[in-house]
Amino acid sequence: MILYVYVGILGAIFASFVNVVVYRYPKGMQFVKGRSHCPYCHATLDWIAMTPILGWFICKGKCRYCHSTISLRYPLVETMGAVFMIMAVSCFGLTVQAICISIIFMVLLCIAWIDVDTLWISNDFLILLMILAVWLTFYQTNLSFMNHLLGSISAACPMLLLNLIVKDSFGGGDIKLMFICGWMLGMPCAVVADLIAVFSAGLYACYLLFCKRIKRYDHIAFGPFLCLGIVISMCYGMQLLEWYLLW
Ligand SMILES: [Zn+2]
Known part of the structure; x- marks a missing residue:
């Protein structure tokens, strides 16, 4: 059980990077470097706002600086990442195959959400x-x-x-x-x-x-x-x- 909690947290962290890629890639922006910022007021996000899934709830779905509404999609994508990675490990065990499949699932998340947007x-x-x-x-x-x-x-x-x-x-x-x-x-x-x-x-x-x-x-x-x-x-x-x- 505790293993799945760790795997879920890891999945949510990876999916939070997926959110960055989905936002920046279609705009031709650099997504490896650069701190995350609010899409409205461009304020740099602190660690509370950047905490996967929980950050959105703590901030009540709003930017802490300009109070613009932040889409529910961000915690949703992070939850999907957590669930997908738990699925991979529960089906394939703690193996290299499960790691490879988890990475594939993250790439599929990027593809799916970029397709939704564009x-x-x-x-x-x-x-x-x-x-x-x-x-x-x-x-x-x-x-x-x-x-x-x-x-x-x-x-x-x-x-x-x-x-x-x-x-x-x-x-x-x-x-x-x-x-x-x-x-x-x-x-x-x-x-x-x-x-x-x-x-x-x-x-x-x-x-x-x-x-x-x-x-x-x-x-x-x-x-x-x-x-x-x-x-x-x-x-x-x-x-x-x-x-x-x-x-
Ligand atoms: Zn803002």
Whole structure:
């Protein structure tokens, strides 16, 4: 139990860096150097405001200097980072594989939230993901080369085909993302990830249509749903499939 608390804290700290990347990368800003500051008054944040998750609650969701509202998204991303890292360690133990998967989850968090803001998945993150996929392959002794390849094809090809029928139904970034992550997941988990993404995105789109927040032919970012599917399938893909087949 205490191990998971430590892992969760570590995940929240990493995800707080994800917040910095998501904010600065699309603006072309330097994200490795430079202290975090309030996006409104540009005051440098103190250690209380910078404490992952708790800082937002202590400051009541407001900047301590200019009292502008700070989005709930910051603690949300940090909580997701904590949960994802706990999932990785609980499924893969305290192993190098779990470390590699945790880093992959943080990159997916960056991709998902940048996609929410900009409807764009940068090739830089996809290249980073590809390097991590190659690293992860060394630990996936249960998956053969054929498994990996089938994972890539089964995850990316349906999207590619659908794009040929209905133009621009998916972005090129989404397809590249699924090709790389399909490799990581292998068969049949790659298909599970796709299905989770399609169902969750479908539900969300219905909700937005119902609330009249989008019109019928509007685009929504699909990347976050793919990332969600990948994370869940990476940890629980086989269990979900077994559960579904028994059911
Ligand atoms: Zn401020």
